[in-house]
Amino acid sequence: MPMEQKQSVATRTSIYLALIIVGASMVFPLVWMLSTSFQKPGTDVMDLRSLLHGALEWRNYQRIWSGTNFARAVYNSALVTVCVTIAQLFTSTLAAYAFARLQFRGRNAIFMGYLSTMMVPDVVTMIPVFILLRTMGWIDTYWALILPAAFSAYGTFMLRQFFLSIPRELEEAAVIDGCTSWGIYLNVVLPLAKPAIAALGILTFMSSWRSFMWPLIVCQSQNMVTAPVALSQFQELHGVQWTLLMAGSVIMLIPMLAVFVIGQRFFISGIQLGAVKG
Amino acid sequence: MRHHHRLTPLLYLLPNLTGFAIFVLIPVAAALVLSFFRWDLFHPPKFVGLDNFIDLLGWRRDAEGVIHLNDAGFWKYLYNTLYLMLAIPITMFCSLVLAVLLNQKLPGRMFFRSVFFLPNICAGVGLLLLWKFLYNNDFGLINHMLAWVGITGPDWLNSYNWSKPALMIIMIWGSMGGTGMILYLAGLQGIPPELYEAAEIDGANVLHRFRHITIPMLAPTTFFIFITAVIGGFQGGFDMAYILTKGGPDGATTTLSYYIYNHAFEYFNMGYAAALSLVLFALVLFVTMLSWRFGRGATE
Structure with a gap:
């Protein structure tokens, strides 16, 4: 009011x-x-x-960092998070560009079908994907952590909304200059969409860094666990030591706080963008 | 752009759609097939028809006519899941109040917005461990502080009755300053000030204006937040219960997703877990369709 x-x-x-x-x-x-x-x-x-x-x-901090597998787990988390974020940005910007700008038959039908996959609960796909990865021999490897998380319907949807808001005139000028669709994507759309890409990057980074259930299922060995799983295992491995657990928790929060502080304005706009129903 | 080759769009879509086919579409179909089998991963799968669904949803009547549920656990954990969702309206009310407070043009409001958003940023296993520590009966801060004012706190996480409220408190604390609040703030900024001015001239006080302007104008936002939260709620509760209570005591905090996890990855009942996950999917679909049905009425 x-x-x-x-x-x-x-x-x-x-x-x-x-x-x-x-x-x-x-x-x-x-x-x-x-x-x-x-x-x-x-x-x-x-x-x-x-x-x-x-x-x-x-x-x-000294004990958890050098006396346990936590440093290794933080490294695993960082590696997986960076890979997942880059992969998601890559696949999402490409698909969002096609859905927003390219004309092809069945575009809207494919897009609607694609959107409807957002309704599928993770636990439904989790079991068959686990079986698939097990068949491939990829349980307890980085593949199991990265591949299933590299594609995001939400990200594609969010970026498509943003791409649609970019004035077409800019691209038409580029076409007259002889740009191909790839050139337009690379030199016109991507630079203009930086805020939305940053927002998606931050959201992906955070959800990947804190993700727990899937890493718990596919990576259990001491060398392959991610930081959240390692922390949850400490209770069983070392008994409940609150001072140690809290030190580990603080270490886990630092990257998230850093990303939030750096990217706060993108973050808030990203939430609002994702909530706009197309 | 009409100047591209017919196959060009395919190239842009290929990375994403391939991933989707492998990790979403085919798995959904596979879950459907799997739900007709009994399989522990180590022996050959055995086709059992609809047995998994009958074991899950069915019941039988004994000689005295008393009904026995085939899987009483499922109904109990469905109840737990719904119970925990009572946190949703409370959270939303808190989010709305915070948004209204932050919508006043006061210095420092951006600072407070960030502070309220903090638990969202920090969400994850670390924060859940912190709450486990806070709720601890011997060393926890919460009962320590309750003792100062002469209240003997319950052993939150080990009590059948208090464990659910304990988890709900974390949910409310963790998300009242989150997405809901941000969306409400955006919604509030979209209400034309003239409406308030006109109402003020007509002599409406603050509460009247809140009830008759703010709440109706925010109805689409409320609807969106609520539906999103309910859909998330049906699927949620695993991380929290796994870290804080291991689903206990006596299953008091086991939610559907936790139950699916247990069947799939603790007992290796892959077929039964797939059937369970499809029932959960059906619930989510049902809510989504309800929201389409009523969403049209609420927003148009």
Whole structure:
């Protein structure tokens, strides 16, 4: 309700108070995670006072990084996430360009059929894909983590929406200049679509980095686990050590926070773009 | 562009559509076939007709006429899945309130928007472990803080009654400042200010304006968020339950997707798991079709 011109001081104060209370409830658990990760290893009873006068303990970080398979798991996660993001951007921009700009028979029918695959729950395809990968001997390899995640109907849909909003005149000028469709895709559409591509890249990066269920199913060995799976296994392998687990959790959050801070404006617009029904 | 070769579009579509055929279309067909078999991956599959579906959805009556469900677990976990979805309307209400607060032209609102969005950014196994720690009966912060005000907290994650609310709290906390709030904010900015001005002249107070302008104008947004969340809700709950409760205590937090995971990858009942996943698919399709049916009425 935009009534900015006559908000009383009391209204403003109570709005700020509400915002601060909610904001604090969002931030405080994360602060708790951070402070626990800097406690003396093996500390179990959490004393609020130790939050204040405790010196920073890096030992949890040292132990999880060099005493366990976590560093390897972070490397696996990073590799898989980068590959999945690049692959998805590649396949999605190409298909979105064809759906948005090229004329061919049955285009709309194919697009609708393609969109309807978004309704298929992951658990439906999970079982046959697992069997397929097992037949190929790809369980516990990077293929199993990367290939099934390299194609995204959502990404194609989102980029198509954006491509449709690019004025055609620019491309027509390029055609007159003798550009092929490939040249237009590469030199006109892709540069203009940078914000949407960035948004999709960020969303893909984040969902791949945090993905848990599929990596849990296909990669169980100590060398092949991704970081989320490794963290979930620590409870079973090393007993519940909260200081260690929280250190691992903090390490996992750093890339996501970094990506969010760098790409915040693309991120928000990406959510809105994806929600526009075509 | 009409100046390209007939096969050019195919080249653009090929990488994506090949992937889709291999990892979505064929697997859906394969799941359908698989659901008519009994297969543990290690012995040859055995055709069993509709037995998997009968074992899953059927029931029988004994001599006294009492009904016995063939798979009581399935119905229980369906109930759990629906129960956890009660978090959706609560989350949406919180998202709407936050969006309205952020829509006031106050300094610092962008800062608060980012702060509210923080749990979304951090979502994942790390955050779930943090909540497991917070809910811990001996070392957890939540019961520690409840004790300060003289309340003896329940052993959240090990209690049959409290484990579901515990998970719902995480869901609400984690997503009230997320996609829903962002979409509501966008929706609010699309409401013409003249509507509010006219209502104010007619003497409508803040609550009236909220009820009679804001809520109806946001109906399409609400509808979209709700349907998306319900479709996600039917498929959700695995990560959270796996990390925090392993589906327990006594199956109290096992959702349908967790049940499918167990059958497929713990007990290796591939056929039964495929049948289960198709039932879940049918539920999702049903909701989607309902949304098409009623969505037209709500938005046009």
